[in-house]
Amino acid sequence: MKTSLYLKSLARESRGSRARLAFFAACLSVGVAAIVAVAGLADGLDQGIRSEARRLRAGDLMVAGRQPLPPAARQRLVAQPGLELTETRELATLVAAPPAGGKPGPSVLVELKAVGSGYPFYGRLEVEPARPPGELLAGNDTVLAAPEVLRRLGLRPGDELLVGGEPFRIAGRLVAEPDRIAIGPSVGPRLMTSLAGLERAGLEQFGSRVSYRTLAKLPASGGQGELERLRDELTELLGEGTGWRVESYADALPNLRRGLERLESYLGLVALLSLLLGGVGVAQTTRAWLADRMPAIAVLRCIGMRPREVTTLYLLTAAALGLAGSLVGAAAGLAVLAVLPRLLADLVPAGLLEVWQPAAVARGIGLGLAIAVLFTLGPLDAVRRVPALGVLRRDVEPVLPPRWLRLALAGVVTAGVAAAAIVQSRSLTDGLLFTGGLAVAAGVLTGSALVVIAATGRLGSRAGPIWLRHGLKALGRPGASTVGAAVALGVGVVMVLGVLLVERGLNQELRAELPSGAPTAFFIDIQPAQWPGVGRLLADQGARSIDSVPVVTARLSAIDGTPVAELAAQAEPGEGRWALTREQRLTFLDELPSDNRVVAGSLWGDAATAEASLEQEFASELGVGLGSRLEFDLQGVPVELTVTSLRSVDWRTFGINFFIVAEPGALAGAPYYRLATARLPPAAEAPVQDRLAADYPNVVLLRIRELLEKVAAIFGRLAAAVGWLGGFTVVAGTVILAGAVSASAARRGREIALLKTLGMKRATVAARFAVEYAVVGALAGVIGAAGANLLAWTVLTRGFEVGWSLRPGATAAAVAASTLLAAATAVAAGWRALGQRPLAALKAD
């Protein structure tokens, strides 16, 4: 057969089945839209970050660390001909409005950023009034404040503001800065000053946590190679595992992009799920459609079409429909991308996201087409087996495919799903786990559906109104496509309810009263000499459970004689490397806090050695145990501690806890600051903060409640994204359900006609349909709700280590919604068949 004839036949084939074929396409559209939206968002952000990397970095090269750039590295940079340098320093601090009427003014915790001249090399600071920032920040007594700072303090540009207790003039409003992407939680709004201003504020004391960034701009003539050489030399000079980060703009914020990639792989799998549900719908629709086409296929065979020509024709039809559905889905996905930046306005910097994402569109269409073909292979095999004899004898049944072929087809579909999952998650393990989990879930849903449907079918034989008996019986009829619908809807319920339950559970945990006795506030960066005064202030304001410990910051330099740089180079990026290279905070204590328990070794038992006690999980991340020798670099002084005990810590008490506790005396002479916790009455939080800002401006107060709310808000965002994708699966489930109903509606058109001929009223017939699908919906709802609770329990207790509780309201609502949705869809989809005159349906046979 010629291609042109295939195409012609394909167009003819679509006639008379348009509604059903539209369902076929719609099943795929939903999933493809989800895939394109997720991949497009990820690709778009990635591209945006890459293309805007210079702006987002504000320079060609960045060196970031926890201390000022060592002179050797600075010299190397200065030696580069034509290179311009500037730097930024960031720290969290309390700032306040000036006192009024003898009372300290209101205060707010801000992220203070001090910038050198020339900053930013790329991009620009958006300020009001629109004057060059260098001009506004000239000298050492002006700041630029984010609108939120002004709002919280009740100040306006031109007013005075206290930073580190020193007065500063607010030179303008800071609307946007090029190198701030707020994707994680931020401690507070931005306040910006000059380096000289920071010096005047006197906030850089020992213990204060300052992020130092040196930014370099190469002359325009300098090539990419020169930049990379410079980066590599500096990396070598500063050393691996020392906490220094050297990045060229071409690296394009690797940490941020890695984070986005991880997020994409999870969301991508959720999107794939709705496409796979669409695949189930495709398989069902195809089966019903081909069942109707059997007589026509027999005629085609009789006229002389070869079996493989017929199969090719229908495969092409499926592919064409898959393509059409995918195109519509891709367009919808792009439409979502177009509105997304507006929804995420505060997360994604304006202009960063390009809507047109050809790679995402190609991936969506490719996967849509692949799933369409994959899920029609099974039903299409029947086409090859339609006997031409069907034209003469109505009772001829298609030959069933042999067992091996059915198994082979199942294998091909599974392999295809696994391949799609691996593409979406970019991980072999995640892709296979996803496929395995899905196979188990589908198996459980199918098994339970079969059992329940058979049982309900038998129930239908008992007494009851005719619509109820017929509705129940219909479930078990041969060829009922209810199992697929139950599976699809059930998976949708698992997704949507599961995400909702996890969100509710976490929110409850976060908003619940803090454990009694747990601190409500942390005070950091207290200089040893300030502690008596700060302690008195807290007591005066009614604080209880006041506790304070000394903190020594250090870097791990070697374990059992092996330099950390060497260990870090071998470690996996992530946990292990993080544990090795982070800035370590140590304390020294005689006795452990009550929420600590020694699980191995003993505390301070050996008088001859300088001992350390490690939190057990941290020890396993470091890869050390009892007897390991840890060498620390304490501000240039080497100190060796031997691990003599391992502890377990109950972190949920919010008490002060450390991964590493040293024996008192082992760190003698080391510079330290104090960290304090207290329980403050809610009404005292603001006065304490204001008083601290006025009297001890270097001390930072972190309010636990506020932090928890920020974490909850971020989780809420993520939950919204997953819930939104879960919504896609529900839509896919509904479409499939409607497809299943309409597919069987045609087959049952005769049955309806007969029932009506025999005197059944339309409402009764509708009720009979509603009952049948209500059972499917309820079944999917119950099993889906059980699955959702299992999912929520796993995520909450294993992932977040918080409690799970049954939420009868949400669970019952999900079951009810699923039931109603299914029943309503059934009646809606069967409407035409219900309205048809019986004669038309009877004659059509």
Added chain:
Amino acid sequence: MAQPRIQLRRLSKSFRSGGGTLSVLDGVDLDIAAGESVAVLGPSGSGKSTLLALIAGLDRPDSGEVRIDGRAIERLSEDELALLRRHTIGFVFQSFQLLANMTARENVLLPLELIEAPDAGRRADDLLALVGLADRAEHYPAQLSGGEQQRVALARAFATRPPILLADEPTGNLDRATGERVLAVLGDLRRRFGTTLVLVTHDAAVAALTERRLNLSDGRLVADGARPALSDSVR
């Protein structure tokens, strides 16, 4: 004697029915010459349709053989059988079996397209004109009366000018007057193209229009005789 167009040798076919087997054809022997028109008469269930199915390769005999132009079709693959039907055999059915999603013209066009006839469109139009439906070409089967549908089916069956036409109760679903009209068209086309016709029917009046009539009873051809005076409508 020239090579018979259709040869059946000791053709047997039985079906499982309930507990036992029902022998439908039991050693049928038959030669049909090129251009001959033959009616197979018999009551319903006598195996007439099975005989047609075996001749067309739609089903396989239990034993015996079918030869079309001297070529045994038993060992042909499904694909080869499809090609045989495409080029050699036309069909007319009691229930018309038009493709519901194609217009009258497209139904006639399809077999021509399958053999990649260069002037398919013109030939389809000519055939529709021959069966008197030129003005109904763009109608779908559901928009045509039974007689019109069967005439479209005739146009489709003759489209590729197959040497053999198999007709299964072609007037079974039509009233007498319409049936006669359809038979007249069938006879006209058959004469025009010199087609060999095998027609199965339970209606002696329909059978009377052929040159030769066979009676199928209990799986055997029990009577075989030419009628001296023939109506000219089919011949």
